[in-house]
Amino acid sequence: RDIAVADDMLRQAKQAMVPPFEASVMLDPSGSATTAAGLVALVIKSLKTYQKTLEGAQVAIFGGTGPVGLCAGVIAARCGAQVHIVSHRGMEGALKLVDAYSTRYTVKLLPADGSTPKKRLELLEQVNVVMSTAKAGVQVLTADDLLQAKHLLV
Numbered sequence: 022r023d024i025a026v027a028d029d030m031l032r033q034a035k036q037a038m039v040p041p042f043e044a045s046v047m048l049d050p051s052g053s054a055t056t057a058a059g060l061v062a063l064v065i066k067s068l069k070t071y072q073k074t075l076e077g078a079q080v081a082i083f084g085g086t087g088p089v090g091l092c093a094g095v096i097a098a099r100c101g102a103q104v105h106i107v108s109h110r111g112m113e114g115a116l117k118l119v120d121a122y123s124t125r126y127t128v129k130l131l132p133a134d135g136s137t138p139k140k141r142l143e144l145l146e147q148v149n150v151v152m153s154t155a156k157a158g159v160q161v162l163t164a165d166d167l168l169q170a171k172h173l174l175v
Contacts, residue, residue: 022051023124024088056155057092061100064150075102078164079172083107083135083162084155086118093152099129105133105144107108109161115173133160145170 029049034046049055061075068074080097082090086105094104108115115132123130133150141162145151149172154162167173 022053022088024048024050024053024090024091024095025121026050028125029041034071038090053088053092055166056089057096060089060093060152060154061096064097064152064175070148070175073149073174073175075150079105080148080150080152081105081107081133081144081148082152082154083141084109084153085160086110086114086174087154089158090152091118093154095122095128097150098125098130102150103131103146105131106163107133107135107141107144109135109155109159111136125150138166141166142169145173148172150173151175 026154027048031046031048036045065075068078075097080095080102081090082104084090085151086096090106094106106115106119112132113136115134119130119132130172133144145166151170151173153161
C-alpha cells in the first residue's frame with residue numbers, strides 16, 4: 022500500500038533486467054495507481070463540459086493522505102493543477118506526506134487541514150475540483166459542505 026516502497030521496487034526491477042531478457046512492469050500498489058488514474062481521467066472528462074482542463078485548476082483531494090489520494094494528487098499536479106492534499110486528521114499528517122511526495126515526484130502538492138467543518142468550508146471556497154479518496158466508510162465531506170462550494174465544477 023506504500024507508493025514510495027512500490028516505486029522503489031519498480032526501479033529495482035527495471036535495473037535488474039538484462040536485455041534481451043526484459044518484461045513489462047508497472048506500479049500499482051493495492052490498485053491505487055489505476056484507481057487514481059481512472060479518477061483523474063473522469064475529472065478531466067467532466068471538466069471538458071465546461072471547456073476547461075486541469076491546467077490551472079484548484080483541486081482539493083479529501084482523504085488525500087492515502088495511496089489513491091497521493092497518486093491522484095501527483096497525476097493532477099503533473100496535469101498543471103494546484104493540488105491540496107487534505108487530511109481529516111489535521112495538517113501534520115498532510116505536511117509530512119506532501120513534502121515527501123513533492124520531492125520524490127518533482128511536483129508541488131500543498132497540505133491542507135480538513136479536520137473541522139470551518140476548515141473544510143474555507144478550502145471549498147477556493148477550489149473548483151474536489152476528489153474524495155478516503156477509505157470506505159470514512160466520510161470526509163457532507164452534502165452541506167459541497168453546497169457551500171461556490172466555484173465547484175467537479
